[in-house]
Amino acid sequence: MAHTFEDLVKLEQAAEEAHARLSAPDVDYTAQWQAWIEAAAAFQAAVTEHAAAEGKVRVEVEMALKRAVRHPELAAG
Secondary structure (H helix, E strand, O other), X not given: OOOOHHHHHHHHHHHXXXXXXXXXXXXXXXXXXXXXHHHHHHHHHHHHHHHHHHOOOXXXXXXXXXXXXXXXXXXXX
16 A cells, blocks of 8 residues: 555654653653554554655655644644
């Protein structure tokens, strides 16, 4: 499945949100840790696929996505 940049942003946001939920006081840590790992793995696999399909350097794609998620004010400009 081909992923758009927006699809990849959503996957990274999901991974970041899953990671953030690990610090919730009432979380089942083991289950949430597994959810985070699965979300992060889905993101990583999609980035690899997207970079290959677009003929781009994988790490550059990943860094652009992380920048878009963590610093959306920079991505808008």
